[in-house]
Structures are given as structure tokens and as C-alpha cells.
Amino acid sequence: MCTVCGCGGTVTLGGLELRHDEAHRLGLADPHHGHDLGHGHGLLHVGTGPAGVSVAGVSLARLIEVETDILAKNDALATGNRRVLRALGAYAVNLVSSPGSGKTALLVRTIEAMAGVPLAVIEGDQQTENDAERIRATGAPAIQINTGKGCHLDADMVGRAMERLDLTPGGFLFIENVGNLVCPAAFDLGEDAKVAILSVTEGEDKPLKYPDMFTAAKLALLNKVDLAPHADADLDAYEANLRRVNPRIEVLRVSARTGEGMADWVTWLKRRHAAKTLAKAG
Amino acid sequence: MHEMSLAEGIRQIVLAEAQKHGFSAVRRLRLEIGRFAGVEKPALAFCFDVVMRGSPAEGAELEMIDLPGVAMCYDCMREVEIADRLDPCPICGGGRLVPVAGDEMRIRDMEVV
Numbered sequence: 029m030c031t032v033c034g035c036g037g038t039v040t041l042g043g044l045e046l047r048h049d050e051a052h053r054l055g056l057a058d059p060h061h062g063h064d065l066g067h068g069h070g071l072l073h074v075g076t077g078p079a080g081v082s083v084a085g086v087s088l089a090r091l092i093e094v095e096t097d098i099l100a101k102n103d104a105l106a107t108g109n110r111r112v113l114r115a116l117g118a119y120a121v122n123l124v125s126s127p128g129s130g131k132t133a134l135l136v137r138t139i140e141a142m143a144g145v146p147l148a149v150i151e152g153d154q155q156t157e158n159d160a161e162r163i164r165a166t167g168a169p170a171i172q173i174n175t176g177k178g179c180h181l182d183a184d185m186v187g188r189a190m191e192r193l194d195l196t197p198g199g200f201l202f203i204e205n206v207g208n209l210v211c212p213a214a215f216d217l218g219e220d221a222k223v224a225i226l227s228v229t230e231g232e233d234k235p236l237k238y239p240d241m242f243t244a245a246k247l248a249l250l251n252k253v254d255l256a257p258h259a260d261a262d263l264d265a266y267e268a269n270l271r272r273v274n275p276r277i278e279v280l281r282v283s284a285r286t287g288e289g290m291a292d293w294v295t296w297l298k299r300r301h302a303a304k305t306l307a308k309a310g
Numbered sequence: 311m312h313e314m315s316l317a318e319g320i321r322q323i324v325l326a327e328a329q330k331h332g333f334s335a336v337r338r339l340r341l342e343i344g345r346f347a348g349v350e351k352p353a354l355a356f357c358f359d360v361v362m363r364g365s366p367a368e369g370a371e372l373e374m375i376d377l378p379g380v381a382m383c384y385d386c387m388r389e390v391e392i393a394d395r396l397d398p399c400p401i402c403g404g405g406r407l408v409p410v411a412g413d414e415m416r417i418r419d420m421e422v423v
Contacts, residue, residue: 092331094417098319098341179312211312214348214415239395240348243409273396275384275406 044115050108071157072173072189102215105183109190109218113201114308119301120201122219124241126234127207129227130251132159134284135202139166141287141294146199150189152181152206159204169193180211183218198305200297209238220304221246228252228261232269239273247278249293254283313353316415317361323417324367333422336367340419344412345379346395366422379412 097103113120123131132151139147149170151159160172171189173181186203195201203219205212213222224245226234229252235242242248248270256263267279280296282289324336343349351374362368378391385404398405 089337089421089423090333092327092333092420092422094323094327094419096323096417098316098323098415098417101319101322178315180315182315210348211315214312215315236396240346272405275408 044111046111046115047108050112071160072171072185072192099214099216102183105187106216106218109183109187110220112190113218113220114304116195117198117305117308118195118201119199119297119304120203120217120219120221121297122203122205122212122217122222123225124205124209124212124222124245125207125225125227126209126230129207129225129230130284131204131207131225132162134225134249134251134282135204136162136166137284137287137290138202138293138297139163139168141290142200142297145298146196148193148195148199148201150181150186150193150201150203152185152204154178154206175206179206179208180215181205181217182215186217200301209234209241213240213244221300224248225251226266226270228256228263228266229259232262232265235266235269235273242270242277243274245274245277247280247296250279250281252283252285253281253288254286313350313357314361316349316354317357320358320417321361321365321367324362324365324420327420328366328422331422334366335423336370336420337423338371338373338421339367339417340373340375342375342377342414342416342418344377344414345393346409346412347415348413349415367420370420375418377412377414379409381407381409381412383407 123135125131135149147168149160149163149168151163151170151172152175153159153172154175154177156174157172160170163170171192173185173189175181175185181203190201193201203217222245224242224247226248228250250263250266253263255261263281270277270279278296280289280292282293284290320339320341324339328334343351354374355372358372362370379393379395380389380391382389383399383402383404384406386399386402388401389410390400390407392400392407395409397407399407
């Protein structure tokens with residue numbers, strides 16, 4: 029049953045059969061009759077507590093084999109998000125980093141460099157709508173998720189934000205996660221790739237200190253390379269440590285400020301998107 | 311890292327299992343936690359006690375079983391067991407290892423009444 033409207037049934041789009049609640053996440057025209065899902069710009073507050081349920085039971089002690097992943101619910105929701113994105117032919121990037129690595133500035137420059145390509149942005153922060161406002165100033169649609177005390181985005185938050193965004197078929201979805209190199213590593217959002225941003229003022233050994241996030245990332249953007257001479261940063265040491273924790277990781281050196289390397293990053297995105305489109309067609 | 315979210319995930323599973331199997335209380339709950347899962351076990355134990363209040367698992371004994379960390383060594387291309395994420399390969403001494411198992415966070419079973 030659809031968790032948005034309570035309807036059953038499926039909707040077929042782009043050759044894929046979607047469950048009803050997944051269809052809502054397209055952010056397009058509603059699949060049947062008009063619910064107001066608040067499409068467009070907005071702010072999404074999350075943070076609800078579980079409801080207590082008590083169930084009358086039997087008195088004999090017994091063992092129940094559960095064998096269920098603790099994050100099974102998140103993973104199922106992420107799979108739904110991924111199916112929606114696939115049906116749309118959209119490519120989704122989950123941007124992860126420490127606070128202050130320059131994620132939002134990099135995203136603003138990316139949007140400028142991708143002029144004409146349809147894209148939308150989901151911004152995650154504990155508080156304020158500042159980042160979404162910076163994105164909207166470029167003309168791109170953006171939804172801000174405030175996690176309150178939460179340290180990461182999860183698939184439910186992203187799915188709800190996707191419902192409100194007018195995602196264009198064949199476009200990109202950028203998800204800027206909460207600045208945190210620990211928790212977001214464990215939460216699949218349904219993205220096609222995690223991209224880790226590491227700025228050259230953070231210390232060459234950061235990948236060794238927080239290996240999980242750099243292990244989960246397909247690409248690392250070494251940002252603020254224009255500052256490297258002033259920060260005595262050894263860019264080769266950054267790359268060596270990234271490859272030490274993740275031999276498969278790709279690395280690009282960029283500066284959102286000067287624009288250095290931005291063309292390579294945009295090429296990476298477009299190539300990945302094309303590969304996904306080909307895989308779907310094949 | 312995010313032990314409170316994990317405890318809430320456990321609570322949801324407990325509630326769903328309670329409906330499915332019709333039990334009123336969980337006496338003991340066993341988790342399997344991989345060495346690379348990044349779970350701080352004392353923090354999870356604390357969150358478990360807090361989050362299970364008012365659920366069938368309130369007051370339940372929590373047992374955590376460690377699962378080994380296994381990684382593929384990109385120098386000798388063999389799968390090896392390592393205790394710590396940044397340990398060198400015990401066979402060739404190489405340092406480029408990618409985890410292939412050990413990120414599990416799973417409820418194995420529950421003793422219920």
C-alpha cells in the first residue's frame with residue numbers, strides 16, 4: 029500500500045513498474061487523483077519518534093530467528109528511491125564531507141558549469157535554509173532538509189524531498205549530505221554514487237582517520253587546491269592516503285573558487301550519467 | 311556513530327516481529343555486528359535501553375556477537391581476515407585492503423514470551 033495516499037496498485041513508467049508510493053517520488057504529475065504534495069521549493073522538517081505498540085502474547089518463552097538487517101527499512105526505501113531515479117533516467121550523487129569542505133560552493137559552481145542540464149538539489153543540514161537559498165540563487169530547484177539533531181540524511185527524508193522536487197527526466201539529482209564523515213557512510217539514500225569532498229586544509233591523513241566514508245565513495249574531489257601552496261598541503265600525499273583506504277577510488281583535484289578542475293568533474297558526471305543510461309537501455 | 315538511529319531501527323523490527331508472532335515481551339535479543347560496521351557497542355547498548363522503553367523489548371538483555379572483518383588485498387589479491395580496518399595484509403604486508411565482509415548490523419534472534 030502507498031504510504032503517501034493509501035492507494036494500492038502500480039504505475040508503469042520508463043519501462044519499469046513502480047509501486048504507488050514510488051510513483052509519488054517522481055515529483056511529476058500525481059499518478060491518479062490530486063493530492064497536494066507541496067511540489068516546488070520548500071523546507072522539510074523531520075524527526076518523529078516511534079509509536080508504542082503493545083501486543084498481547086503467549087506465555088511460553090521461545091526463540092525467533094530474525095536475521096534482519098537493522099537498517100533494512102532504510103535500505104528498502106533507498107531501493108525505492110533508486111527505482112524512481114532509474115525510471116526517470118536521472119543520475120543521483122550523494123555529496124559527503126566534513127563541515128566546511130566547500131560542498132555548497134562547489135555545487136554552485138557545478139550548477140553554473142552545467143548550464144542547460146536539468147538538475148535539482150536536496151540540501152541536508154541540522155539547521156537553517158541557507159544552503160538551499162544559495163542553490164536557488166543559481167535558478168536550480170532546491171529542497172532543504174533540516175535534520176534537527178540528526179547527524180545524517182536517510183532514505184526516507186530523501187524520498188520525501190524527491191516528492192516535492194520537480195525532477196526532470198534525464199537530469200541530475202545532487203544530494204548534499206549533512207557535513208559529517210562518519211554516519212552518512214552507513215545510510216544508503218538510493219544514489220548512484222557517493223562523492224567525497226576533501227579540502228586541502230583538512231590534513232593529508234584525513235582518509236586514514238575516517239576510512240569508512242572514503243571506502244564508500246566512488247570519487248574524491250580534492251577541493252580548494254588553489255590554497256595548497258598557502259597551507260603547505262602535499263596533494264600527492266592526500267591522493268596516496270585516499271588510495272590506501274580505497275584502491276578503486278577516483279580522485280580529481282578541483283577549486284570551486286578558481287574553477288580549476290571543474291571541467292573534469294562535469295565530464296565525470298556526464299560520463300557516469302551516460303553509462304547509466306546505456307546500462308538501462310541494454 | 312549513529313547508534314540512536316540503529317536503536318530505533320531495532321525497535322521497529324521488534325514491533326513488526328511482535329505483530330507477526332504475537333509475543334508480549336523480548337527477554338533477550340542477539341545482534342551480529344561486523345568489525346567494520348563502525349558501531350560503538352557501549353553507545354548502542356545505552357541507546358537500546360533508552361529507545362526500547364514502552365516496547366516489548368523494554369528491559370531485554372542485549373547480546374552483541376562480533377563478526378570478523380574480511381578484506382581483499384589489492385597487492386596479493388587474496389581475501390584476508392583483519393582485526394582493524396587499517397591493518398596491513400597478514401600474508402604479503404600490503405596496505406591496500408578493501409573490506410568485503412564485516413559491515414554487518416543484524417538482529418540474529420530474539421527470545422520472547
